[in-house]
Amino acid sequence: MTAGLYNARARLSVLLLERLAPGGQVLTTDRVENYPGFPDGVSGFELMDRMKTQAERFGLKIQNEEVIRLELSEKRKAVFLNSGTLESKTIILACGATWKKLGIEGEDRLMGRGISFCATCDGPFYRDEEVAVIGGGDTAVEEAIFLTRFVKKIYLVHRRDKLRATKLLQERAMSEEKITLVWDTIPLRILGQNSVEAVEMRNVKTGDVQRKEVKGVFVFIGTIPNTDLVKGSVNLDENGFVLTDDKMQTSIPGVFAAGDIRSKLFRQISTAVGEGAAASYSAERYLESLH
């Protein structure tokens, strides 16, 4: 949306293709408190509606259609849609990423109402509460440690009997008195009517089922980049995210990437917005270089 806004404002001919409602993951966020300019926070829907209105004011065209295939090379950039094929001189990939879900009862219903994929975003909502963190890799352990700033107690639930996270993080988690490790355990269902009230879990070795009363469940079992369209064309990192330089340039000249699809440290709205602006600037410079 930011790349579209900048390029439309620069009076380029630009089309934003979106398969769902424009706004991406932010639309699934109940409240955003860490995006600058909104001292009282803002609903995810309102933030994206404002971005869309602003971009459209500068003439951004949004077409509600899925890109089903891309053909990308230095010479040709073709976008295949169900309604036909488009050719473009430059392309900005901003397809985002999808957080892996647990796939258990209660998860979809309580998403954004106590279930979260982002401790930085949602941690402060759980001040002095008890929460569960699901996962055992670096992200899960880092986020659990971050949550100790706010919450009263954290159950770090892992399906194995040792964490996958790096040794240093493991040691920190284990020495943190607010964190209780729940080994060999998988969540079965998340309970609550309008918000999370408890999580039911099963020990995979003993079969014992236990319930913990928690107000939040933070799920960190991995992120899948939406890179199916570019596998085999642009260079990806070992986890499948798009590699770029600091100008957002991918391995194919004239193809740029911004936001959660990129290989990077921190996936947030503010970082996606900054990269969208940088990618649009690079795309503009690239177009000038063609003349």
Ligand SMILES: Cc1cc2nc3c(=O)[nH]c(=O)nc-3n(C[C@H](O)[C@H](O)[C@H](O)COP(=O)(O)OP(=O)(O)OC[C@H]3O[C@@H](n4cnc5c(N)ncnc54)[C@H](O)[C@@H]3O)c2cc1C
């Ligand atoms: C529940 C939740 C809460 C969050 N809370 C916060 C928060 O409070 N603060 C914060 O800063 N960040 C938060 N985040 C992270 C933030 O939402 C992301 O970092 C940000 O949305 C990334 O933006 P993006 O444009 O790169 O990708 P996305 O938001 O993932 O958007 C990508 C878009 O591309 C579309 N798309 C993908 N493939 C195709 C295709 N083939 N054809 C057409 N369209 C396609 C998708 O439909 C999607 O709309 C949260 C994330 C989640 C899931």
